[in-house]
Amino acid sequence: MDPVLADAYSTVLSGAPYVIGAYALIWVVLFAFVVALLAKSKKTQRDIDDLRESIERRSRKEERQKGRDAE
Amino acid sequence: MTKTSSDAMGTRRRLPWETIAIVAVILGCALTTVDFLWAFLRAPMVAGARLEEPALIGGTVVTTKMLFSQKIFYFHVPVAIVSFAFVIVAAVYAVLFLARRSERYDVRCRLCMQVGLIFIIATMISGDLWTRHDWGVWWVWEPRLTTYFILTLLVIAYFILRAAIDDPERRARFSAVFAIIAAIDAPISFMITRLIPSSIHPVVLRSDSGLSPDMLIPFLCGIFGMALVGFGIYRLRLRIEEQAAEVEQLKREFEQTVA
Numbered sequence: 001m002d003p004v005l006a007d008a009y010s011t012v013l014s015g016a017p018y019v020i021g022a023y024a025l026i027w028v029v030l031f032a033f034v035v036a037l038l039a040k041s042k043k044t045q046r047d048i049d050d051l052r053e054s055i056e057r058r059s060r061k062e063e064r065q066k067g068r069d070a071e
Numbered sequence: 072m073t074k075t076s077s078d079a080m081g082t083r084r085r086l087p088w089e090t091i092a093i094v095a096v097i098l099g100c101a102l103t104t105v106d107f108l109w110a111f112l113r114a115p116m117v118a119g120a121r122l123e124e125p126a127l128i129g130g131t132v133v134t135t136k137m138l139f140s141q142k143i144f145y146f147h148v149p150v151a152i153v154s155f156a157f158v159i160v161a162a163v164y165a166v167l168f169l170a171r172r173s174e175r176y177d178v179r180c181r182l183c184m185q186v187g188l189i190f191i192i193a194t195m196i197s198g199d200l201w202t203r204h205d206w207g208v209w210w211v212w213e214p215r216l217t218t219y220f221i222l223t224l225l226v227i228a229y230f231i232l233r234a235a236i237d238d239p240e241r242r243a244r245f246s247a248v249f250a251i252i253a254a255i256d257a258p259i260s261f262m263i264t265r266l267i268p269s270s271i272h273p274v275v276l277r278s279d280s281g282l283s284p285d286m287l288i289p290f291l292c293g294i295f296g297m298a299l300v301g302f303g304i305y306r307l308r309l310r311i312e313e314q315a316a317e318v319e320q321l322k323r324e325f326e327q328t329v330a
Contacts, residue, residue: 002126004124004125004126007126011138011139011140012139014204015138015139015140015142015204016139018140018143018200018201018203018204019139019140019142019143019200021200022143022146022147022196022197022200022201023107023143023146023197025193025196025197025200026146026147026150026193026196026197029189029192029193029196030189030193030300030304033189033304034304034307037304037307037308037311038307040311041307041310041311041314044311044314044315044318045314047318048314048317048318048321051318051321051322051324051325052321054325055321055324055325055328058325058328059328062328
């Protein structure tokens with residue numbers, strides 16, 4: 001390569017790891033946060049579903065009990 | 072915590088915030104992708120140190136080295152601007168809480184500070200890598216960096232303060248005041264380079280920024296893209312808070328049925 005051109009582009013190779021690192025780390029930070037949030041949201045939704053099911057089961061049990069008591 | 076709007080019949084309809092958030096994230100990712108591709112494929116490299124003799128590159132006489140590390144600018148500045156925005160919005164919610172004493176504003180203030188902290192971390196990482204390559208050091212105590220570091224410490228201190236107070240009302244009140252104080256540093260950090268010129272942080276956002284269209288377009292795409300991504304993340308975080316509140320409500324209901 002022409003030595004003057006090589007000098008003009010000399011910062012490209014030295015700068016590449018830092019540029020790639022900067023872009024990659026920004027995306028990793030944002031992506032990791034989003035993944036953590038989605039995992040938490042999924043777990044909380046499971047807790048909600050379990051609690052609703054438990055409340056419904058208990059309500060049905062109480063209604064059956066009331067029905068038997070009425071008889 | 073859901074917002075509603077009224078239609079022509081006066082019936083309150085729920086705004087589709089989840090759909091809006093998903094669309095915002097997708098659009099934000101698309102814009103940041105355009106920013107990334109344009110920055111590397113079209114945007115010219117900026118001038119660095121002077122060459123010993125000129126070179127002819129693509130029909131143009133070049134007399135300086137081409138600074139590849141400047142490409143970090145197209146992501147670093149957008150995430151920094153979005154971090155400022157979230158800290159300021161957190162202060163707005165803090166003011167609303169102090170005025171109306173409604174818990175929902177305290178929650179939104181906290182979430183804005185959380186998302187703001189994520190963008191602050193992203194800004195610090197990218198900025199440090201840029202500084203390391205161009206100046207050979209990980210940190211310099213120049214005005215913008217110093218005020219931004221102070222902002223980082225203030226945002227972290229906000230969460231430490233919240234963790235230190237048990238009483239919910241006192242915690243919300245003290246946190247709101249602290250959020251307002253922290254947000255004062257955001258415009259200072261943004262404007263400091265206009266007051267104290269710095270070679271590391273030239274003033275870019277001005278009418279004669281000197282950015283060519285090939286640099287300005289990806290830069291603006293980056294700002295709007297990151298803002299939309301940030302908004303989507305904030306809405307996702309708010310959804311989780313709503314779910315957590317629902318869990319507490321259901322637990323109380325369950326305990327009542329047991330009793």
